[in-house]
C-alpha cells in the first residue's frame with residue numbers, strides 16, 4: 001500500500017508538521033519509537049521565539065499550553081553581558097512591540113500539548129515504532145522498522161524528524177565538536193524574577209539564566225573536565241560557583257535541582273533532501289544553544305514544509321522538483337541561523353584575552369545603536385531571515 005506521507009519522529013518538530021497538515025486530506029502515517037503516553041526525552045527547557053509562538057497559535061496549541069498555570073514563562077527582557085569586559089546590553093520586549101522576547105516551556109509540557117492536539121485532530125501516532133532505514137526509489141520511499149516482523153512502510157514522501165537524521169540513504173551528517181559541554185540545572189532564587197533572562201559570555205564560554213516557572217533554568221558551558229567537577233559539587237558549592245561565574249550582576253541563588261550535562265556540537269545534514277526523503281528539525285541541524293536558534297529553526301522547517309506539501313499536487317509529492325523547492329526556500333533561514341549561532345560561539349566563546357575588547361565593543365555598540373540592536377533582537381525573535 002502506497003501512502004502519501006510517512007513522518008518518522010513525532011517530537012516537537014514532527015508533531016508540528018503533522019498538525020499543520022491536519023486539513024490536507026493526505027494518507028499520512030506518523031511513527032515514533034517512544035512508548036505511548038511517555039515523552040521520549042528527559043525534560044529540558046526550550047526557549048521558544050515569538051515566531052514559534054505564532055506557529056503554535058495557528059495550530060491551536062498555544063492557547064491551551066499558555067492557559068496551564070506555570071507552563072509558559074514569558075521572557076520580558078534579556079541582559080547580555082560578559083565577564084571581565086565592559087559591555088552590557090539589555091533587550092526589552094516593549095521596545096519591540098511584542099508581549100515577550102520569547103517564552104520558556106518545558107519539553108515535556110510542549111510534547112504533551114502537541115500529542116493532545118494530534119489526538120483531537122484525529123491524527124494517530126504509531127508509538128513503539130522505531131525506523132532503522134529509509135531508502136528511496138524514483139517511485140516511492142520505504143521505511144524499514146527495527147521490528148523485523150513489521151512490513152516496511154512505503155510512501156510518496158518520508159519526512160525524517162527523529163532528532164538525529166542518521167537513517168536516510170544519501171544524507172550524511174557533518175559534526176563539529178565544540179570541545180565543551182553544557183551543564184544544565186534548575187535554580188531557585190530569593191525573589192520574583194519578573195521575566196528577566198540573562199546571557200553572559202565568559203572566558204569558558206557562554207552561559208544563560210532563563211526564567212522558568214518561579215525558578216531559573218541554567219545553561220552553563222564549560223570544558224568536559226570542569227563539568228565533571230561542577231556536577232560533583234554539593235548544592236551550596238554549586239550555587240557559589242554559579243554566582244562567582246555570573247558575577248555581581250546577579251545574586252540570590254538559594255537552591256538547585258535537576259543537574260545534567262550534554263556535549264556541545266554543531267551537526268548539519270548534507271544535503272537535507274534525498275530520494276523522496278527530507279530531514280527536518282534537529283535531524284537537519286543541531287546547534288549550540290547559545291542563541292536559542294535550533295529549536296525555533298526546526299519549527300520553521302516543519303511549518304514551511306507543510307506549506308510546500310499543501311501546495312503540491314498529490315502525484316508530485318516527494319518528487320525531485322518539490323523537494324528542491326522546499327530546500328531552496330529553507331536555505332537562507334538555515335544558513336543564517338547556523339552562521340549566527342556558530343559566529344556567536346566563535347566570537348564570544350574564545351578565551352583569547354584581546355577578544356575581550358571587540359566583544360565588549362560589539363555589545364556596547366549594540367546597546368547604543370538602536371538599529372543594530374533591533375537586528376539582534378529580531379534574530380532572537382524570529383530568526384535571521386524572516
Ligand SMILES: Cc1cc2nc3c(=O)[nH]c(=O)nc-3n(C[C@H](O)[C@H](O)[C@H](O)COP(=O)(O)OP(=O)(O)OC[C@H]3O[C@@H](n4cnc5c(N)ncnc54)[C@H](O)[C@@H]3O)c2cc1C
Pocket residue numbers: 008009010011012013014031032033034040044045046047129130131132161162163164184219262280281282283289292294295296298
Ligand atoms: C541533550 C540535548 C539538550 C538540549 N537542550 C536544549 C535546551 O536546553 N534548550 C533548547 O532550546 N533546546 C535544547 N535542545 C535542542 C532541542 O531539544 C531540539 O531543538 C528539539 O528537541 C528538536 O525537536 P525535534 O522534534 O527535531 O527532535 P527531538 O526532540 O529529538 O524528537 C525526535 C522524536 O523522534 C523519535 N525518534 C527518534 N528516533 C526514532 C526512530 N528511529 N524511529 C521513530 N521515531 C524516532 C523520538 O522518540 C522523538 O519523539 C537540546 C538538545 C539535546 C540533544
